[in-house]
Each structure stands twice: as structure tokens, then as C-alpha cells.
Amino acid sequence: MNSDVYNENISDELLGCFVDNELDAEEHQIILQAQLKYPSIQKRVCEMRQLKQLVHLARPETGSSEKKIIPPSLCSMNKLYLAAAAIILILSGALFNSMYQYGEQNIAQKNHFAYTNPNLQTVMNASTTSEQTNIVIHINKKNTYNMDTILADIKNALQESRISNTPMRIEVVTSGPGLYLLGALKKHNLKTINKLYAQFGNVSFVVCQKTLNIFRDKTHQLNDIPAAMVLTASATDFIKLRQAQGWKYVPI
DSSP states (O other), X not given: OOGGGOSSOOOHHHHHHHHTTOSOHHHHHHHHHHHHHOHHHHHHHHHHHHHHHHHHHHSOOTXXXXXXXXXXXXXXXXXXXXXXXXXXXXXXXXXXXXHHHHHHHHHHHHTSOOOSSHHHHHHHHHOOSSSOXXXXXXXXXXXXXXXXXXXXXHHHHHHHHHHTTOOEEEEEEEOGGGHHHHHTOOHHHHHHHHHHHHHXXXXXXXXXXXXXXXHHHHHOOOSSOOTTEEEESOHHHHHHHXXXXXXXXXXX
């Protein structure tokens, strides 16, 4: 693949390969960049991920056998109608209780994780299972939190989203003094970033190209960034775009 496909007219087949992790590293990066530039592509990818999950949940268990249904005789129809009505009433009550218990369980799960960053804690407490929550986390300060703490908060948010079945998308943007934290990345940090990226399909790591160039000139560090990270021309413009699209902004 070359950069000629880096536009809004990417085929469903190619996006399907992206969702199934069947692209090579270069192709994967191109699709990631296209998602950042075109919200329509990101929406299509999210829809494909949701469809894939629904198909997975809808698959019948192996080894199950179909049972032949024998229609009742006419003389037993009245009894069947009465029995069916009773079953419907019982199931309705059971369904109501199940939904109520699920709601209570979901609320309990929302309080299962604790976050070092209070802004992220507030956003996660307000997230619901009915609407997707989009979060842009902006690392733009030096030595406020170390990378272990930041990555632990991000991992907790992703796990909470998965456990509570809450639709969510997280983009972690690094710029300004925050790049000094990237310059201090240790091997286990890089491993964590790549693992989060591989394990969760709803997280991206974005680095400001402008700040990165300045940082490299001054420090001669970060000549290579982790494979899980992508570049954006301007972090400020990128964040303004996300906020205009209704994303929750969490500065760190």
C-alpha cells in the first residue's frame, strides 16, 4: 500500500483487514493516520468493530442440536394459550428483575476503578452504556505524573470500558513539555504502550510533529518513536478539532 489511499475513499475490505489486524505495519499506520484526519473513516472502523463483536456474540455454541417442533393438536390449543400467557408473565417479571440487577451491577462496576487524575475520574464516572464516550488525553506537562501512573490510568479506563460494555474511544496526545516524559521512556513503558495498543482496539497514541522536531533538535532523543504511536501536524489543531466534535478533554 502507498500513501495514495490516504484519503476518505478507503474501501470497506481494507478497513475490515485493519479491524482484523491483518495489515502490515506500514499499512496499519496509514489507516491510523486516515482515522485521525477523517472522522467518517473512524466512524466506519468503530461500526465494523461493533459488528464484529455482535457476530461473535451471535455465534451458536458448538455441539448444539436442533430439536424438531411438533405442532399441538387442536384440542390442546386452549391449554397451550393459557400456558404461554403464564410463561410470558413470568418471563416479563424475570426480565425486569434481570435488567434492574444489571443496572445495579453496572453502577458497581463503574466505581471499581480509581484514577490518579481527577479529571479522568470525573469523565469515567459520567460515562454511560447508552452513548459512546470519546476522550482525548493531553500529556503536555513535565514531571507532573510519571509514565507508569499515566499508563496505569489509561489501562484502567480501557478495562472499565470493556467490563461495563461502555462504548469508548481514547486518544492520547503528547506535545510540549510532555515530550520529555517520552524521552524518559523505559523498555517496560514501551512494552506497555504497544500492549495496550494491541489489546484494545479503541485507543491511539498521537505525537505532535511540530514539537517532536524541536525536541529532537534540542535533545537528540526520540529519533524513533514506538510503533503504536502516530504523528499529527499540530497537537493544538488536533485537540481543537476533537473538542469541536464533542470529545472530552483531559489534560495531564
